[in-house]
Amino acid sequence: MALLEVRNLHVEFPLGRKTLQAIHGLSFALDKGERLGIVGESGAGKSVAAFSILKLIAKPGRIAAGEVIFDGRDLAKISDEEMRQIRGNRISMIFQDPMMTLNPVLTVGTQMVECLKAHRDISDAEAKRLAIAKLREVKIPSAEERFENYPHQLSGGMRQRVVIAIALLTDPAVIIADEPTTALDVTIQAEIMGLMLDLCRDHAVALMLITHDLAVVSQVTQKICVLYAGRLAEQGPTRSIITQPKHPYTQGLIKALPQQNEPGARLFQIPGTMPTLDDVPAGCAFHPRCAFADELCRREVPEPRPIGDHRVACHHAEKVASA
Amino acid sequence: MNRIRLFMDSDLVFRFGRDRVAQFSFALFLAFVIAAFAAPLIAPFDPYDPMQIDLMDSEIPPLWQDANTDPRFLFGTDAQGRDLLSTILYGTRISLIIGFCAVALQILIGVSIGLISGYVGGRIDSFFMRLADIQLSLSTLMVAIIASAVFKATFGTEIYGNVAILVLVLVIGIAEWPQYARTVRASVLAERSKEYVDAARVIGLPRWRIMIRHVLPNTLSPILVISTVQIANAIISEAALSFLGLGMPVNKPSLGSLISSGFEFIFSGSWWITVIPSLVLVALILSINLLGDWLRDVLNPRLYKD
Amino acid sequence: MSDSQTLLSIANLRKQFRITADSWCGGGGQVVSAINDVSLEIRKGESFCLVGESGCGKSTLARTVMGLETPTSGTIAYGGTRIDDMNDGARLPYRRRMQMIFQNPYASLNPRMTISQTLEEPLRFHQPGLSDSQVRDKVVTVMESVGNNTSWLSRFPHEFSGGQRQRISIARALMVDPEFVVADEPISALDVSIQAQVLNVMMDARNERDLTYLFITHDLSVVEHFGTRVAVMYLGVVCELADTRTLFAGPRHPYTQLLLSAIPKMDGSEMTHDRMQGEVPSAMQLPSGCVFHGRCPHAKAVCKTDIPALRDVAGRQVACHFAEETG
Secondary structure (H helix, E strand, O other): OOOOOEEEEEEEEEEEOOEEEEEEEEEEEOOOOOEEEEEEOOOOOOOHHHHHHHOOOOOOOOEEEEEEEEOOOEEEOOHHHHHHHOOOOOOEOOOOOOOOOOOOOOHHHHHHHHHHHHHHHOOHHHHHHHHHHHOOOOOOOOOHHHHHHHHHHHHHHHHHHHHHHHHHHHHHHHHHHHHOOOOOOOHHHHHHHHHHHHHHHHHHHHEEEEOOHHHHHHHHHHHHEEEEEOEEEEEEEEEHHHHHOOOOOHHHHHOOHHHOOOOOOOOOOOOOOOOHHOOOOOOOHHHHHHOOOOOHHHHHHOOEEEEEEEEEEEOOHHHHHOO | OHHHHHHHOOHHHHHHOOOOHHHHHHHHHHHHHHHHHHHHHHOOOOOHHHHHOOHHOOOEEEEEEEOOOOOOOOOOEOOOOEEEHHHHHHHHHHHHHHHHHHHHHHHHHHHHHOOOOOOOHHHHHHHHHHHHHHHHHHHHHHHHHHHHHHHHHHHHHHHHHHHHHHHHHHHHHHHHHHHHHHHHHHHHHHHOOOHHHHHHHHOOOOEEEEEEEHHHHHHHHHHHHHOOOHHHHHHHHHHHHHHHHOOOOOOOHHHHHHHHHHHHOOOOOOHHHHHHHHHHHHHHHHHHHHHHHHHHHHHOOOOOOO | OOOOEEEEEEEEOOOOOOOOOOOOOOOOEEHHHHHEEEEEEEEEEEEEEEOOOOOHHHHHHHHHOOOOOOOOOOOOOOEEEOOOOOHHHHHHHHHHEEEOOOOOOOOOOOOOOOOOHHHHHHHHHHOOOOHHHHHHHHOOOOOOOOOOHHHHHHOOOOHHHHHHHHHHHHHHHHHHOOOOEEEEEEOOOOOHHHHHHHHHHHHHHHHHOOEEEEEEEOOOHHHHHHHHHEEEEEEEEEEEEEEEHHHHOOOOHHHHHHHHHHHHOOOOOOOOOOOOOOOOOOOOOOOEEEEEEEHHHOHHHHHHHHHOEEEOOOOOOEEEHHHHHHO
């Protein structure tokens, strides 16, 4: 059985006169030690999906339907108190901005010890020993010194390493990382991503990596879910999604990357923009931007269906795949 | 047309339509403004006309009291025999005129200084901001007391009575400009670092044009928000000064001087001369402040995304 | 070096910022060296890319070229005429010939002006003689040339998405028919599917109008696609300057090598990590000698003491003492 399974998740935001559907029928499963990428552009609902798994969606957002099964329990139904026991303990989270995790007025050490003691019954000395060991594990030089530092004394890359160390402190089963390297420079990004990959492999931690960057996902994960306007567009093994995309949106995303085009030539482009949540077109949400769209696409929402080892939400997936 | 449509579709109008407190306070404020400025039309008497005042009518209690009432005087009369309702209407008009004009003066001085200070920066900025610090360290009341005392000593009480409104507007206007200067400067500093200002500089537009056409319109929301507070403050300042006998003379009373003039009768039983204008003042200030609070919530720059 | 083809030449440019609350005396405070002795030339018709990580001084360089910052020392010449010390009036003709596209599409349009007001302003300012209908025609022509719908004109910026705003910004820059356009990270704030749209608009404009670009970016994959020549910057200095093809075929400076290896690839390889340790030093305390020596795998004693000059090696310019050995 899967470690974490999301079934038919619906998340909505009642706003004034209308209700916005942020996530519409999302399903995926994550096995022990597996690495899954959730890919989408801004507004696709990828962060909302992650936040709703941990019941951290901002009010007035709520899970309208669906199940989030973790360790045999439905996280959508348990109490806030039980959720607190799981969050930051069995499931850890890494945000884009390390300062969302780090408290600027406490030292790194204080925060790590506090986090450990909240979930385990151990002494201060033992907690400190464990914390410094974790800092070493994320390759922070002179970990004892850094343990005494305040977050502002560290560089951006170093802070994100500390956040990773904190995420690993309680030996979680799953780490959810929301754009963990987007705010960092290219060279630092490569270091941090490589580090996360190694750590997840070494500790058999499952990773849910949320990002807009297909290239990063292709180098880190084993499976990919591509989201568009709150719905699943395509899902499947990373290799095959990158090389043989079967949804026109996935295909467009990959073909639009400069490295996929002849230098100096006009780039392949997907016309138009992603719809905002209050203005999602009828039928397939992607149809106004799609070259394959016909009457059926304008009328009916395509349900995800298995094609090879992918699941694709497109009426014309077969045609797209052979194009 | 475009701007009207934009305004009607705006968040401001939408949220106003859903907020009972905002609607109530706006209606109350509007009622005060209309009643005050229509005073010559709706007031039963003209309190400035000595012919209409009869000392024999003095200190008549309001109509709902049991004894000695006079059906002509709804709120009763004051010590000089003036109809209290009419006097309050005219007084509210004076209070509002002083409040609006003083704030207009504050905006004129404060916004210009804040805009120049924030946009030009450097020594000019330091100079104006130190000036603002000095101005703020002198309280409005202190400045007003000194100014009106000096004015009265120089020109005599007679002349002062004729130009009292002007003096009060000047004093309150000048004393409170730093509020605007600081607010505007802060938002100019924020706007100036945005790229649309750089874009205007790259085009080569002269500084004054960038300041007025690009930066200023984007600092209007905070100006609007503090203006409500400032109008309330100006009215309170005027009332306080008048109460201390430094504001409007008794023959042209504002709400403050009315409250003050009735104060000595409060223990002799004629409480209404003080209490009714006080209630009007409180209701007026409350309506403005509630409106200001609501406006601040709606336009809050931290929550407000362009 | 300079020939008739040189459009912009920057010589020994330095820019320092003083970090201190400005007071009456203005003294003291720390100094940040954003640009440290940079010299480069941009030829007519080029798409010159400036690449580097945050804080390397690439945006400051762009802003200094456009006159948004004044250089601390050094010169900037456009078409052979020195422009960095001109007053506003003398500079005006150059404002028309040089335009800029900004990074943040959400801040680069005045939220209180309609799109047509935004687009008309530069034209009316630089060509006050034009009639209203001429101005309107020009606005429509430019909007259509960058693929924008002319029905946008009466609307306000907040009604548009990031990519649409960026295309409006491009239209504004093109309103005065410039010959040289500085683009400061024009696509880094945009979504992947929109980046291609904006890059295409910029490339179309280059072909139709013979534009010369100075393109600032941190994304090497865009450089490879868009640029003809490229300069790599690190902590305020140029480390390597070459034709795009030469650079991508075999980078010589260790920092360029690091940057190239850090691009995530989609060839099915896995992320490898941590050959390079260490952090980017602060621009307030620049390291002595070569600014990169703290992170460089090839660093020797001489790198800690001597600043390497930009010199010709293997068909490009490299600022490294060991450029011959790093290839």
